[in-house]
Amino acid sequence: MEYQTVRTTCTYCGTGCGVLLEVLDGEVIGTLPQKDHPINEGKLCIKGWNAHEFIYADGRLTKPLIRKGDKLEEASWDEALQYVAKRFLELKEKYGPDSLGCFSSAKCTNEENYLLQKIFRAVIGTNNVDHCARL
Amino acid sequence: MAETEKGFEPKIIAFCCNWCSYAGADLAGSMRLKYPANVLPIRVMCSGRISPHFILKAFQRGADGVLVTGCHYGDCHYIKGNYITKRRVTIMKDLLKFVGIDPRRLRADWIAASEGDKFAKVATEFTEEIRALGPSPLRG
Amino acid sequence: MENLKKNIKDMLESGEIAGFLGLIEEEGHPIPFLFTKDSLDKLDALTVPDIRYPMTDILLKIVRKYPEDTIGVMVRGCDDRALIELAKNQKILSDLIRPIGVACTKEMAEYCRCSQPYPREIHYGEKVEGVKDRSDLEKVESMDLSDRLDYWMGQFSKCIKCYGCRNICSMCFCDQCTLEDDTLILTGQAPPEIPIFHLIRAFHMAGRCIDCGLCEEACPAHIPLRSLYRKVREDMADYLGYVTGMDETERDPLEFLGSDGYEVPTKIDET
Numbered sequence A: 001m002e003y004q005t006v007r008t009t010c011t012y013c014g015t016g017c018g019v020l021l022e023v024l025d026g027e028v029i030g031t032l033p034q035k036d037h038p039i040n041e042g043k044l045c046i047k048g049w050n051a052h053e054f055i056y057a058d059g060r061l062t063k064p065l066i067r068k069g070d071k072l073e074e075a076s077w078d079e080a081l082q083y084v085a086k087r088f089l090e091l092k093e094k095y096g097p098d099s100l101g102c103f104s105s106a107k108c109t110n111e112e113n114y115l116l117q118k119i120f121r122a123v124i125g126t127n128n129v130d131h132c133a134r135l
Numbered sequence B: 001m002a003e004t005e006k007g008f009e010p011k012i013i014a015f016c017c018n019w020c021s022y023a024g025a026d027l028a029g030s031m032r033l034k035y036p037a038n039v040l041p042i043r044v045m046c047s048g049r050i051s052p053h054f055i056l057k058a059f060q061r062g063a064d065g066v067l068v069t070g071c072h073y074g075d076c077h078y079i080k081g082n083y084i085t086k087r088r089v090t091i092m093k094d095l096l097k098f099v100g101i102d103p104r105r106l107r108a109d110w111i112a113a114s115e116g117d118k119f120a121k122v123a124t125e126f127t128e129e130i131r132a133l134g135p136s137p138l139r140g
Numbered sequence C: 001m002e003n004l005k006k007n008i009k010d011m012l013e014s015g016e017i018a019g020f021l022g023l024i025e026e027e028g029h030p031i032p033f034l035f036t037k038d039s040l041d042k043l044d045a046l047t048v049p050d051i052r053y054p055m056t057d058i059l060l061k062i063v064r065k066y067p068e069d070t071i072g073v074m075v076r077g078c079d080d081r082a083l084i085e086l087a088k089n090q091k092i093l094s095d096l097i098r099p100i101g102v103a104c105t106k107e108m109a110e111y112c113r114c115s116q117p118y119p120r121e122i123h124y125g126e127k128v129e130g131v132k133d134r135s136d137l138e139k140v141e142s143m144d145l146s147d148r149l150d151y152w153m154g155q156f157s158k159c160i161k162c163y164g165c166r167n168i169c170s171m172c173f174c175d176q177c178t179l180e181d182d183t184l185i186l187t188g189q190a191p192p193e194i195p196i197f198h199l200i201r202a203f204h205m206a207g208r209c210i211d212c213g214l215c216e217e218a219c220p221a222h223i224p225l226r227s228l229y230r231k232v233r234e235d236m237a238d239y240l241g242y243v244t245g246m247d248e249t250e251r252d253p254l255e256f257l258g259s260d261g262y263e264v265p266t267k268i269d270e271t
Helices: A077-095 A110-124 B021-030 B052-060 B081-099 B116-133 C002-013 C037-045 C055-065 C077-088 C106-112 C135-141 C145-156 C164-168 C196-204 C214-218 C225-240
Strands: A003-009 A018-024 A027-033 A065-068 A071-074 A102-104 A129-131 B012-017 B039-044 B065-070 B106-110 C019-026 C029-035 C071-075 C097-101
Touching (some): B021 B039, B039 B116, B065 B116, B081 C196, B106 B116, C002 C037, C002 C097, C019 C055, C019 C097, C077 C097, C135 C225, C145 C196, C196 C225
Antiparallel strands (some): A003 A018, A003 C029
16 A cells, blocks of 8 residues: 655646656556646646646557557667658758758646757758647 | 527427326317327336436427326326325426526426316416416527 | 744654644745755745635545554544544544643634644644524524525526535545445536536535534535535534534444434434
């Protein structure tokens, strides 16, 4: 019998609500709002209240996949990132930088989002930058 | 559909228990008694089956009044269902009043299978009362 | 506080309880934690803070997995009332729960407008008298019907349908929730249908709500939900003489008729 709550930040958006993940015998079973958190003051939205649900979701991606032919195959991070970098360079060379674009995510931190737009604007050279909050 | 040329026509949902009130409504028909067509009966097995949520749903969907009818005390086919109904309706009326819905829009009455005339009378009375109150404020 | 820690330690070591659900202070933040024989060292961090977590709600999650173990739990007056109601509804067995009672301070009692800020048995803190304050109800009652409806519809329209009021509620233990039942209510869309969404919950709280106020604290839209539930709680007392969280042997008169006559409330036709 082991129950504890783990203080963390909700991953769903940039607000940064404090949540407590309830862990019973090593399994995450629920989310509680952190009562003394300065951002959400013990309140959550429906996404926050269910922030634990995707952890064990069947469809959750835990490893990078690369499409080979008509199949998605598991790959290592190194392999996947090398592949992405290679294809970006090829496509930029062949069709120009505006053939590329990026979608970032509200689930990332501000800093991560900044870096993603930076790499697309400064390194690749396109303004095709967007994020999931407009989907 | 509410506004006719003559004015406001109330829409009333009547929940009737299978054993007494619905039979009472049937008898009213057999006796050729007239009661307003504004009353739309819904048959349930017992007035105790009428979840308070049904009443709320009727109001949400634009009913101007809700009539809950069951057997007289002691006559309930399931012995005591109507006592529970009475309690629920009491609390519900006060809750409705608290949120600003006229509690007169909800009425509970006991009608036996032999009381076709009482059904017609209650239906007529209630329709007139609701007509006087005007359309439900929750009507879209 | 040292007595409290020793008390809990003794109960855990002797095997009287398999776990104790309390709060620990972690980097200045109080969070719920279950002490067991293996985590006695954590007792140093035991705390009784000024904030409340739904202790009985958490307890229920543990009890569902370990129905045969005896568990201790830190309870305030509200949690204790919740325990009584949970036992009535056969969600816990009182014999298997060891409540360790904490009396709330005057400040907390006033903040919560709590009528009974102390549990049945007090192990920590000084008992202070409850606050009798129905100004929130009086505010609504002073309005006429159409103003009341405007007021409530205005409040309800702020709802973002987070289900926080239900999720944090100590009394929301049903396996299936009416608020997710698409035959009674429009599901899968926000904002919710009003007023039915809030009224269904309000009526369901009749004979159930223990007036802890966690719902209102958890509401991101600041809807005065507690007034609704206090109203039905008051009605249950006025019409049916029933107050939740008092006596484990009493039964909810909306669910049970009882054996000594089925007195019917007389005020029914008053408007």
